[in-house]
Amino acid sequence: GDKWTYNGSEGEHHWPKHFPYCGGTFQSPIDISSGLLRFDPTLRPIEVQNYNLSPIEQLTLGNNGHSMQISLPSKMFISNLRHRYSAAQLHFHWGSSGQPTGSEHTVNRKQYAAEMHVVHYNSDKYPNISMAVDKSDGLAVLGVLIEVGEFNPAFEHFLKFISGIKYRDQKVQLPGFNIRALLPTRLDEYYRYDGSLTTPPCYPSVLWTIFRDHVTVSQKQFLGLATALYASYPQESAHTPLHSNFRKPQLVDSRVVLVSFKE
Ligand SMILES: NS(=O)(=O)c1c(F)c(F)c(S(=O)(=O)CCO)c(N[C@H]2CCc3ccccc32)c1F
Numbered sequence: 001g002d003k004w005t006y007n008g009s010e011g012e013h014h015w016p017k018h019f020p021y022c023g024g025t026f027q028s029p030i031d032i033s034s035g036l037l038r039f040d041p042t043l044r045p046i047e048v049q050n051y052n053l054s055p056i057e058q059l060t061l062g063n064n065g066h067s068m069q070i071s072l073p074s075k076m077f078i079s080n081l082r083h084r085y086s087a088a089q090l091h092f093h094w095g096s097s098g099q100p101t102g103s104e105h106t107v108n109r110k111q112y113a114a115e116m117h118v119v120h121y122n123s124d125k126y127p128n129i130s131m132a133v134d135k136s137d138g139l140a141v142l143g144v145l146i147e148v149g150e151f152n153p154a155f156e157h158f159l160k161f162i163s164g165i166k167y168r169d170q171k172v173q174l175p176g177f178n179i180r181a182l183l184p185t186r187l188d189e190y191y192r193y194d195g196s197l198t199t200p201p202c203y204p205s206v207l208w209t210i211f212r213d214h215v216t217v218s219q220k221q222f223l224g225l226a227t228a229l230y231a232s233y234p235q236e237s238a239h240t241p242l243h244s245n246f247r248k249p250q251l252v253d254s255r256v257v258l259v260s261f262k263e
């Protein structure tokens with residue numbers, strides 16, 4: 001079932017009871033610490049294709065009770081990994097109005113205000129993400145760290161619709177826009193490791209790419225993200241605010257974190 005939360009009696013320490021992989025190995029997120037990093041000269045700049053969507057294209061912005069997500073057309077893909085990874089959706093993890101610390105991955109223990117994940121599946125081998133999600137070579141997720149700072153015009157393409165998805169399972173349509181504009185300028189500098197979904201069922205099926213450069217949103221934009229949504233259904237009397245939807249860093253064990261840059 002979908003009965004899991006980020007705190008309380010169904011919080012992350014309880015996930016393994018219903019979702020055994022959550023208590024397993026190769027879990028995400030992790031703290032990306034300098035001591036673990038190994039430069040890998042074979043790591044090429046990430047190449048994304050068809051990310052510049054026309055406004056005629058309609059996307060679905062939704063509140064699934066755990067995050068805010070945007071559905072993405074499978075014509076968008078990453079072209080220079082071992083297999084073609086086609087886009088499925090993007091979503092966010094964030095802190096709360098008083099706490100601009102809601103990223104899942106941390107860098108030398110620094111937690112950023114929020115984090116965006118662009119989820120892709122191996123479309124060479126699997127027909128859709130549901131068939132790929134539990135396979136070891138199934139998913140590739142691009143992670144973007146988000147700090148509070150300069151206003152980010154690209155985020156307005158969906159933040160201006162956020163009032164339409166206040167409650168769980170609400171969805172609105174939004175015009176396509178250039179998803180590339182949500183990524184940092186440099187796609188050649190990133191961290192790379194093998195990990196998992198950061199939510200139940202926590203399948204160890206994700207090739208993680210976390211860009212070194214962060215993007216910024218304004219304080220007002222961050223508050224919009226952190227305060228607009230509820231995890232509860234509209235008819236429920238107890239309105240449960242949706243915030244601080246991040247899993248804590250997991251054990252790295254014997255994993256190596258590769259980096260595409262030297263210093
Ligand atoms: N941080 S993360 O990238 O590991 C990650 C999430 F954090 C997250 F919340 C979701 S979800 O679908 O919004 C809700 C729970 O699956 C997904 N959804 C993925 C995983 C399963 C699935 C199936 C169909 C479409 C999207 C997804 C996810 F991959």
Ligand SMILES: [Zn+2]
Pocket residue numbers: 091092093117198
């Ligand atoms: Zn995520």
